[in-house]
Amino acid sequence: MNLDLAIVIVSWNVRGLLEACLTSVYESLKSSNLRGEVWVVDNASTDGSAELVRERFPQARLMANETNVGFAAANNQALRGMGFTSAGPHELPRYVLLLNPDTEVLGDALATMVRFLDGNPQAGVAGAKLLYPDGRLQHSAFAFPTLAQAFLDFFPLHHRLLDSRLNGRYPCRLYERGAPFPIDHPLGAALMARREAIQEVGLLDERFFIYCEEIDWCLRMKKAGWGIYCVPRAEVVHHEAKSTRQVRGEMFVALWKSRYLLFEKHYGRFYQWAVRRIVRLGLRAEMRRTLAAYERGEISEAELESCLAAYRTVAEIMTTNSKDLSNLGLPIR
Numbered sequence: 001m002n003l004d005l006a007i008v009i010v011s012w013n014v015r016g017l018l019e020a021c022l023t024s025v026y027e028s029l030k031s032s033n034l035r036g037e038v039w040v041v042d043n044a045s046t047d048g049s050a051e052l053v054r055e056r057f058p059q060a061r062l063m064a065n066e067t068n069v070g071f072a073a074a075n076n077q078a079l080r081g082m083g084f085t086s087a088g089p090h091e092l093p094r095y096v097l098l099l100n101p102d103t104e105v106l107g108d109a110l111a112t113m114v115r116f117l118d119g120n121p122q123a124g125v126a127g128a129k130l131l132y133p134d135g136r137l138q139h140s141a142f143a144f145p146t147l148a149q150a151f152l153d154f155f156p157l158h159h160r161l162l163d164s165r166l167n168g169r170y171p172c173r174l175y176e177r178g179a180p181f182p183i184d185h186p187l188g189a190a191l192m193a194r195r196e197a198i199q200e201v202g203l204l205d206e207r208f209f210i211y212c213e214e215i216d217w218c219l220r221m222k223k224a225g226w227g228i229y230c231v232p233r234a235e236v237v238h239h240e241a242k243s244t245r246q247v248r249g250e251m252f253v254a255l256w257k258s259r260y261l262l263f264e265k266h267y268g269r270f271y272q273w274a275v276r277r278i279v280r281l282g283l284r285a286e287m288r289r290t291l292a293a294y295e296r297g298e299i300s301e302a303e304l305e306s307c308l309a310a311y312r313t314v315a316e317i318m319t320t321n322s323k324d325l326s327n328l329g330l331p332i333r
Helices: 015-031 049-056 072-084 109-119 147-154 173-178 196-199 213-223 244-266 269-293 301-317 322-326
Strands: 004-009 034-044 061-063 095-099 103-105 125-129 190-193 227-238
Touching: 015 034, 015 049, 015 103, 015 109, 034 049, 034 072, 034 196, 049 061, 061 072, 072 095, 072 125, 072 213, 095 109, 095 196, 109 125, 109 190, 109 227, 125 196, 125 213, 147 190, 147 269, 173 227, 190 196, 190 213, 190 227, 196 213, 213 227, 213 244, 244 269, 244 301, 269 301
Parallel strands: 004 034, 004 095, 034 061, 125 227
Antiparallel strands: 095 190, 103 227, 125 190
8 A cells, every 4th residue: 555655854963853853753643644654864974863763763764874975865865765766666655755854743744734735636845834943933935046035145134134025935924824825945844745746857956965956846846837835734843954054164165056056957047147246246245244253253263264265165166167066075975
């Protein structure tokens, strides 16, 4: 009998959070009528994450990598393990949930998302409503990237603009109403995709080491005619960026490397020309702010050098053909 839901969790050095995540997932599955299974792909953690899964959650399907292959590639490992790219008939799960290890599923969130997709066959993707650990709303639905968003990344003119549609955010009242609403893409921290949509558009693009892979996936699904929604009654706590915060400089580079690839893949030449100029102006502003912080004694010399090195690498990315981006490797690999 086919599974209703397969949950894929890609982990990297967040052992305690991974334990809480898996506990919440199994509790949510137990309280539902869903036939589900959990796949954990560990990207060469050194904190005993893989051992934790083996000992505490032996029912999970564990894939322990010897190197950090990145978020997209690790998710694809699990998807291939389910049979999404194999020839011949397979009992594929009806839905797949990509779930970050720094999340905790609340109540019947899993069943709520499945019920929504069951009732809306044109929907290819559903995202949960994310909450900070203190219960505050965390934006979890976004518009596809625009030049305004790129500008506000470097020049946050006013806090209200950061939470506005100009910056790709949907109004808080839409979450508060509780009814599902159409969006461009959810945050990849809790993204549920329909089997048929995955089969039509293919797996995640592994050129995205981390960041933007879910945007690319949703762009491809929208182009194929699938709807994408946020389901606010499905609530998930997100301990934001606990893995990536361990390597801030590398992640700043990874973010812009992925964005540049996304822009070359889906956007026109004018957009690419304009965003390069915005980023160059923004990097100069960031350098000035970082130097001022160093002079005030707010950051160390080592932190200063790390930031400046990241800015220089991003500036190089902006002048590099996407085919040559693999030459700008990431230390965490």
